Amino acid sequence: MNGATNHLNFDAVVVGGGVAGGEAALNLASNGYKVLLVEKELSIGGKMIMLSKVFPTLDCAACITTPKVSEISRHPNITIYTGSEISNINKIAENNFEVTVVKQPRYVVVEDCTACQLCEQACPVSVPDQYQYNMVGRKAAFIPFSIASPKAAAIDIESCVLCGACEKVCPTHCIDFTQEVQTLQIDTKTVILATGFKLFDPLMIPRYGFGMYKNVITSMQMERELAPTRPFNTVLRPGDGKVPDKIAYVLCTGSRDATVGNPICSQICCMYSIKQAQLLMGALPMADVTIYYINIRSFGKGFEEFYQQAKGMGVNFVKGKIGKISEQDNGNLTLRYEDINEGILKEADHDMVILSVGVLPNKDASAFFSQDELQLDPYNFIYQTDELVSPARTSIPGVFVAGTASGPMDIPDSILSAGSASSEAISYLINGQ
Ligand SMILES: Cc1cc2nc3c(=O)[nH]c(=O)nc-3n(C[C@H](O)[C@H](O)[C@H](O)COP(=O)(O)OP(=O)(O)OC[C@H]3O[C@@H](n4cnc5c(N)ncnc54)[C@H](O)[C@@H]3O)c2cc1C
Ligand code: SF4
Ligand code: SF4
Numbered sequence: 001m002n003g004a005t006n007h008l009n010f011d012a013v014v015v016g017g018g019v020a021g022g023e024a025a026l027n028l029a030s031n032g033y034k035v036l037l038v039e040k041e042l043s044i045g046g047k048m049i050m051l052s053k054v055f056p057t058l059d060c061a062a063c064i065t066t067p068k069v070s071e072i073s074r075h076p077n078i079t080i081y082t083g084s085e086i087s088n089i090n091k092i093a094e095n096n097f098e099v100t101v102v103k104q105p106r107y108v109v110v111e112d113c114t115a116c117q118l119c120e121q122a123c124p125v126s127v128p129d130q131y132q133y134n135m136v137g138r139k140a141a142f143i144p145f146s147i148a149s150p151k152a153a154a155i156d157i158e159s160c161v162l163c164g165a166c167e168k169v170c171p172t173h174c175i176d177f178t179q180e181v182q183t184l185q186i187d188t189k190t191v192i193l194a195t196g197f198k199l200f201d202p203l204m205i206p207r208y209g210f211g212m213y214k215n216v217i218t219s220m221q222m223e224r225e226l227a228p229t230r231p232f233n234t235v236l237r238p239g240d241g242k243v244p245d246k247i248a249y250v251l252c253t254g255s256r257d258a259t260v261g262n263p264i265c266s267q268i269c270c271m272y273s274i275k276q277a278q279l280l281m282g283a284l285p286m287a288d289v290t291i292y293y294i295n296i297r298s299f300g301k302g303f304e305e306f307y308q309q310a311k312g313m314g315v316n317f318v319k320g321k322i323g324k325i326s327e328q329d330n331g332n333l334t335l336r337y338e339d340i341n342e343g344i345l346k347e348a349d350h351d352m353v354i355l356s357v358g359v360l361p362n363k364d365a366s367a368f369f370s371q372d373e374l375q376l377d378p379y380n381f382i383y384q385t386d387e388l389v390s391p392a393r394t395s396i397p398g399v400f401v402a403g404t405a406s407g408p409m410d411i412p413d414s415i416l417s418a419g420s421a422s423s424e425a426i427s428y429l430i431n432g433q
Pocket of ligand 2: 155161
């Protein structure tokens with residue numbers, strides 16, 4: 001580890017560069033405050049930058065995210081550290097926090113990289129591509145994805161065999177294997193936590209066959225298949241590349257299920273599944289799409305109409321609880337389910353199954369604070385101490401929460417929540433002056 005410690009000053013540190021953190025950083029920066037945005041991934045944009053389109057308007061997610069991300073990265077008041085994590089936040093006094101940031105080496109000088117991809121082509125090592133949710137491979141020298149910000153290569157040092165092929169072909173000589181981990185000491189007046197959510201891991205429900213049957217995938221994998229920056233040229237099932245024509249969705253996978261430790265509703269899965277079903281009807285007009293649900297929760301503005309629109313397009317809705325999924329010799333899948341309306345067990349065959357995985361808390365933030373306690377709610381999301389009046393406040397004055405770090409919510413609510421967090425932070429900064 002690099003022993004040199006830098007001391008830097010910012011008005012605000014925003015942790016997490018998803019849609020909520022990005023919005024909060026922009027609001028603060030536009031009001032003249034100096035912001036440090038700390039993101040652990042190689043690109044900002046969070047989950048939204050990986051999505052296809054958004055419910056209920058069906059606007060293209062990348063078309064909304066990329067101008068925002070570019071505004072954030074070009075703003076003179078915002079400094080972004082990607083590939084970086086918080087190791088400690090210490091509150092000294094009101095308006096006085098010491099933050100320790102650990103920046104991992106990218107082994108590429110970002111400012112000099114032209115994203116020409118020659119290193120990718122030369123690199124002999126292939127590994128699963130985490131940004132395509134492991135549906136295709138990538139190289140050890142790689143650009144995370146085509147609309148990443150910063151759009152620059154990185155070296156995955158754990159997979160790298162140090163052959164030097166990338167260095168040899170790089171026209172700008174920006175690959176630098178001497179880069180080291182940097183520990184940076186930051187002084188700031190306020191902190192916004194926008195660390196987002198985790199996706200439920202369907203391996204926890206073995207009877208659904210995820211990880212065992214290749215044609216059982218997650219909703220995030222289907223988002224990638226439907227996105228403009230998709231891994232394949234069409235929607236296909238990973239087992240054999242066949243274009244599916246009888247697709248099933250299993251709602252509430254890992255939500256409203258105390259047996260897997262998550263009794264609450266994830267709020268977004270009904271709507272994103274209905275969205276994907278509509279997109280699939282457009283992409284594969286001959287395909288049958290069936291959604292197995294317990295209840296459809298279409299509570300937001302325009303959501304009920306969006307649900308009815310899907311029915312009108314021919315999406316088949318079955319009120320049914322899935323007991324077990326089993327695989328046939330040809331890779332098709334048999335779903336055994338309880339038809340809730342009729343109260344009887346039934347079976348149905350499909351050639352691809354999408355598990356609509358739920359929203360889980362990201363508990364990272366509670367470990368940031370060594371002296372003060374960042375309280376969590378009973379479901380392990382960040383506790384909002386005054387949810388009705390000041391929803392961004394946490395148990396530590398001067399530390400605010402934005403977006404899904406405080407609970408499941410969709411993109412518009414994450415943006416609203418980021419607005420609330422940034423205005424609370426600005427009031428806190430003004431009061432401290
Ligand atoms: C399959 C699917 C489809 C969806 N479709 C829609 C849709 O159509 N419409 C809609 O409104 N919503 C949709 N959503 C919901 C949407 O993705 C969320 O509302 C939104 O991403 C929340 O943004 P966020 O910034 O709160 O969290 P995230 O997107 O999770 O961003 C959090 C960021 O924080 C970073 N981070 C985490 N921990 C740390 C740490 N310790 N240090 C530094 N950085 C950290 C993460 O890397 C990430 O970049 C969908 C979700 C899924 C799963
Ligand atoms: S040095 Fe590593 S990243 Fe570069 S080409 Fe060789 S294996 Fe790939
Ligand atoms: S690291 Fe070099 S070879 Fe790779 S994309 Fe950047 S400029 Fe091109």
